[in-house]
Amino acid sequence: MSFLELRSVERRYGRVAALGGIDLDVKTGSRTAIVGPSGCGKTTLLRLVAGFDVPDAGTILMDGKVIANASGTVPAHRREIGVVAQDGALFPHLTIAENIGFGIDRNAPGREKMISDLAYTVGLDGHILLRRPHQLSGGQQQRVALARAMARKPKMMLLDEPFSALDTGLRASMRKAVAEVLENAGITTILVTHDQAEALSFADQVAVMREGRFAQVGTPRELYLKPKNRMVAESLGDAIVLSATIADGWAECSLGRLSVDTTERRDIARILLRPEQISLRSASSTDVAAAKPGAIFAEVSDAEFAGAISTVAVKLLNNPDSPELAAIGNTPLILKKPSVESPAVGEIVQVAVSGKAHILE
Ligand SMILES: Nc1ncnc2c1ncn2[C@@H]1O[C@H](COP(=O)(O)OP(=O)(O)OP(=O)(O)O)[C@@H](O)[C@H]1O
Numbered sequence: 001m002s003f004l005e006l007r008s009v010e011r012r013y014g015r016v017a018a019l020g021g022i023d024l025d026v027k028t029g030s031r032t033a034i035v036g037p038s039g040c041g042k043t044t045l046l047r048l049v050a051g052f053d054v055p056d057a058g059t060i061l062m063d064g065k066v067i068a069n070a071s072g073t074v075p076a077h078r079r080e081i082g083v084v085a086q087d088g089a090l091f092p093h094l095t096i097a098e099n100i101g102f103g104i105d106r107n108a109p110g111r112e113k114m115i116s117d118l119a120y121t122v123g124l125d126g127h128i129l130l131r132r133p134h135q136l137s138g139g140q141q142q143r144v145a146l147a148r149a150m151a152r153k154p155k156m157m158l159l160d161e162p163f164s165a166l167d168t169g170l171r172a173s174m175r176k177a178v179a180e181v182l183e184n185a186g187i188t189t190i191l192v193t194h195d196q197a198e199a200l201s202f203a204d205q206v207a208v209m210r211e212g213r214f215a216q217v218g219t220p221r222e223l224y225l226k227p228k229n230r231m232v233a234e235s236l237g238d239a240i241v242l243s244a245t246i247a248d249g250w251a252e253c254s255l256g257r258l259s260v261d262t263t264e265r266r267d268i269a270r271i272l273l274r275p276e277q278i279s280l281r282s283a284s285s286t287d288v289a290a291a292k293p294g295a296i297f298a299e300v301s302d303a304e305f306a307g308a309i310s311t312v313a314v315k316l317l318n319n320p321d322s323p324e325l326a327a328i329g330n331t332p333l334i335l336k337k338p339s340v341e342s343p344a345v346g347e348i349v350q351v352a353v354s355g356k357a358h359i360l361e
Contacts, residue, residue, distance in 0.1 A: 002061075003028040003188040004049065004156065009058035011044050018044040020212035021058065026205070031179065031189045033199035035235060036209030042192040045209075046158045049190065050083050051076030063155070079156075082149030082187075086161045089145065090133040096144055097129040103152040118147040121185075123177055139170045146178060150185065157182055159191040163198065175202055196236045200224060208235045224274075226261065229361045233272050240273040240333055241360065251357050254316055256294050261356040271357040275335045280314065280349040288317055288348060296351040300343045301332050310342035311335070314349060 004026040011019040018041045026032045034042050047053040048060060051073060059069040067074040090099050101115045108114070116126055122143040133141055142162055149157060162178070163171045179202055182189050193199050199206050200220040207217040208231075216223055216232045227233040230241055244251035249263040251271050255278075260271060280298075288297045298314035313332035333351075343349055 001028050002026060003030075003063060004190075005059075005061040006045075006049075007059045007061070009045075009048065009055045009060060011041075011048060011053065012056050017212045019048070019055070022212070022214055024207060024214065024217065026188055026190065029183075029186045029188055030204045031182065031191065031202060032205040032207060033191045033193055033203035034207050034209055035193055035196060035199040037194070040209045041212040042209060043160060044212075046083070046160055046190065046192055049156075050081050050158055051079050080152070080154050082152060082154035082157045084142070084145045084149050084157065084159050084162045086164055090141055090148070092133050095130050095132060096124075096136070099133065099144055100129075100147045100151055102148055114151070118151055119144075121150070122147045122181055138165050139174055142166065142174060143177075146181065150181075150187075154187060157187045157189045159189060161193055162191075164194070171198075172201075200236060206236070208232050210235075226358050227272065227360070230270065230272075233360065238275045238334065238336065240275060240278070241270050242273070242357075244269060244271045244357070244359075246271075246359060251359070253357075255351065255353055256296050258353055258357045261358050265359055270360045272360055273353060273357050275333075277353055277355045278333065278335055279352050279354065280312070280335070280337065280343060281352065282343065283348045283350040285348060287350065298333070298349055298351050300345050300347045300349060303342055303345050305339055305342070308339060309336050310339045312337050312342055314351065316351070317348070 002025040006022055006024040008021045008023060009019055010017065010021050034045060036042055048055050048068065054073050055068055057070065060067050062079065067079060097115050100118050101111060104111055104114055116129065119126060119129060124140060124143050124147065128136060128140065136144065163174055166174060175198060191202055203220060205217065206220050206223050208215045208223065210231065216228050223232060224236050227236065230239065233239040242253045242255065244253035246260060246265045246267055246269050249260055251258045251260045253271060283297055291297060297317045299317055300312060301315045302313035304311040312335045314335065315332045
C-alpha cells in the first residue's frame with residue numbers, strides 16, 4: 001500500500017516550473033531515492049511533502065488522507081514527518097542530549113532514557129551526550145540529527161543529501177547504518193541525492209529527475225539495467241551506447257553480434273552496455289591477423305591509474321570500414337578495470353561482452 005502519493009503536483013517560481021506535474025507512489029515502510037542534477041526540483045519536492053511549501057496544483061496524500069491540494073494544506077507540524085538536512089542543522093548552543101530531546105516533552109516520564117535509547121539506536125556512544133555539536137565529527141553530527149528527527153516518532157523521514165558532507169568511507173557506512181535504523185523502525189523514507197551509487201544502494205525505489213519531472217521511476221535494478229533512455233542510463237552509472245541493427249533478439253554492432261534483452265524489436269536502435277559487461281584479454285597483432293569472424297580486437301589508447309580501479313580507453317581495430325564503426329566514428333570505449341589487471345597504453349586486447357545489451361528508446 002502507498003504511504004505517500006503525489007498526483008500531478010506542480011510548483012512554479014515565476015517562469016521556472018520547479019515541479020512540472022509529477023506523480024509518485026511511495027510504499028509504506030519503503031525507501032525511495034530521488035536522484036538528479038542541481039536545480040532539477042529535488043528540494044522543492046521534499047519541501048512540499050514536509051509542508052514547508054504548498055503546491056500550485058495537484059494533490060499530496062499521506063496514509064490515504066489529503067495533506068495538500070488546491071483547497072488547503074495540513075501544517076508541517078501535524079504531518080508527523082522528520083527531516084534531516086544536508087548539514088544536520090543542529091542547535092549549536094545545546095548539548096547533544098538537548099538536541100536529541102528537543103522534540104520530546106520536558107516533563108515526559110523516562111525522557112532521559114528515551115534520549116539515551118535514541119542515541120544508542122543511531123550508534124552514538126552515551127559519553128558524547130553532554131558535548132556540544134562542534135565537539136563531534138561530521139558523521140556523529142548526522143547521527144544526532146537523525147536521532148533528533150526520530151525522537152518525534154515520525155511516520156515518514158525526509159533526508160536531504162544527509163551524507164554529502166562526509167568523506168567516502170564514512171559516507172558508505174553511514175548510509176548503511178541509517179538504512180538499517182529506518183528499516184527497523186518501519187519508517188517510510190525519501191532520500192534526495194546527487195550520488196548515483198548512494199541512490200542505488202540505499203533505496204527500494206529510485207526516481208530519476210530532470211527539469212521538474214521524473215524521467216523514470218523503478219527499482220534500482222530496473223533503472224540501472226533497463227533505463228528508458230540514455231539520460232537515465234547516464235544518471236545512474238557509466239554507459240556505453242552503440243548504434244545497432246536489431247532483429248530476433250540480436251544486435252549487430254561495432255562489438256559484433258550481441259544478445260539483447262527483448263525479441264520484440266526489429267529496427268535500427270541504440271543499445272546500452274554497462275562497462276563491467278566488457279572484458280579485455282591480452283592479445284597480439286598476430287592474433288588480429290588470424291582472427292576468426294566475429295572476434296573483436298582493440299588497442300588501448302589511454303589508461304588512467306586511480307588506485308584500485310583504472311580508467312582504460314580502447315579503440316576497436318577490426319573492420320575499420322564497417323558501417324557500425326563509421327557510424328560511431330570509432331570513438332574509444334571507456335572502461336573501468338581493476339588496476340592489477342589493467343592493460344598498458346598501446347597493448348592489443350581481445351574484447352568480449354557478457355550479459356545482454358539493452359535497447360534504448
Ligand atoms: N524560492 C525560490 N524562488 C525562486 N526559484 C526557486 C526557489 N526555490 C527553488 N527555485 C528554483 O526551482 C528550481 C528547482 O530548485 P530545487 O532547489 O528544488 O532544485 P534541487 O534539485 O534541489 O537542486 P540542488 O541539488 O542544487 O539542491 C531551480 O531552478 C531553482 O532555481
